[in-house]
Amino acid sequence: MLDQVEKRLRGLLNDEHRRWRTADARGAGVVESLAELVAVGADRVRPVILLTGYLAAGGDADGTAAVEAAAALELLDTCTLIRSDVRDNAALRRGIPALHVSRAAEHERNGWAGDARRFGESTATLAGDLALSLGDRLAARLPAPAWQIWDEMRVERVIGTYAHEAMAAEYLDDPWPGRCISGCDRGCAAGWYALRHPLRLGAALADRPDLDTAYDAYARSLHAAWRLRGFLDGGPEYDWDAELLREILLEREERGIAERLIRELVDRASRTAAAARLTPGWCEELTAFAVRMAAERG
Template identity: 55%
Template sequence: MTAHQHTGRDADRMAIRDRMLERVQRRIGGLLTEEHRRWAAAGHRSASLVSDVAAVVRSADDRVRAGLFLTGYLAAGGDPGAARAVDTAASLEMLDAALAVRADTRDGVALRRGLPTLHVSHAAEHERNGWRGESRRFGDTTSVLAGDLAFGYADRLARALSGAARREWETLRTQRALGAYEATVAAAAYRDDPWPAGCLALACSPGCAAGAYAVHHPLRLGALLAGRPELADVYAEYGVRLHAAWRLRGFLSGGPDYDDEAELLRDVLFDAEGRRSAEARTRELAEDAARALVPARLPSDWHAELASWASYLGATHCA
């Protein structure tokens, strides 16, 4: 993913990042192709589960987490030829796939990007074949297992990480799960609020915690893998502000995390002036994110690229 168009030397550097993203996709494709061939050759029906994981990964077209990680890594002086960096970015993609499958199953989501979700398609398969048991339960069970498989592949891809980078990866995995749990409990207890006030206050409220962790941890991981631990905290400050802009934009535009209740709340809260004020706040958060990078003293083109992420995500759907 490229946040904006570039010219000159900065375009050359961004092209390096984009070529790394292409390597990430080849790495994932190669792993899943090898896995499918292995289990299919052995006569295991479970090869179809590998195909399920591959379909979910292919359906993700934003690559935000991998893009943020690689941008932070290269901005910190990371080696673009390092296989470990490609594997780490691939692990973030696989983690996203695992969490997406689990979220779809938990929330009963029928479609993802216009296609039936795994639990829906497997329930339909069960019903078509007249198999024993309950179709819905079969769909949920097989979908959860596909999520388990994706988690396993994510861990396999991250196995070369060590030291502080490994701890960061483990923290990311843990906090994304805990953030999702907090959001689920908040919804069940009527404590969820579509208006992302906690995010705007730069506080990890239940409704924004999982997304915030998913933004700033990949950046911190990039700094640590590049051998620049002093950048980790700067990246975290930037990432929190970046995520806040993203969440507010998601609320204003009706992104995927915002349902009919959010639409009603937007209609109640915002007249034309209120929307202009919220739009201005989104831009302020993007500018705050860019300013948070100043202590890092990054190369000017990479500073501009990271700053552009704030503008880009502030103008698109929520995290």
């Protein structure tokens, strides 16, 4: 099914490029930029989670709706990454220059009019708009229950990201994932939309609304474990304030307590999967996925 998702993404972007190369050669440039970024996103994390939720719910492996939804989800994620890179002024994305950086460099090389940085940011944002439009085009064909989850996810993702940015601006952004552990809140911009919504979307596409509660509980526990692992191990999202907090809070004993909490959260997610009525073999798959997500990074 992932091969079909790749084929769908390539075909969609190739068709758009062919269309605009004839109608507007300059317009084709934004399609090229988007296609390059999509092509290097080899992990396809969110499509994998959606398809896992779909197949675990008994979905048909030959079903086209799940492929459409997975491709739409990858485009939505690409839009989010582009806009996040512009906000954060990130230099790299997926091992290549971030889109706003490469477009700004193109502006400078050609000696074009205006400010290169502003050109890079505005054209990258337009590429994000294009990704979102194409994702919505695919999602528009989904069955009504799945489209409702898609629509909910789109809105909550914007509100959650805004809340995260506002909290950071107000010096209220706490790198310690306490809210995730005590019960996920929608103001968190990381992980939540990568787990809960794709799983629920997969269940809806498999016509299994009875799994909504189980997938929600699984995602909450695993999200908390993943966020706690990120805090302990560090990474791009955890800058100097998180490093300082780790040094203050995490002596050897406290780190051991945090590691036990991660294991408890993973066990809770695994028990939730075991209690759900899933296709044989997929409970073990969800358990293994939870272990991988929360594993200590080398």
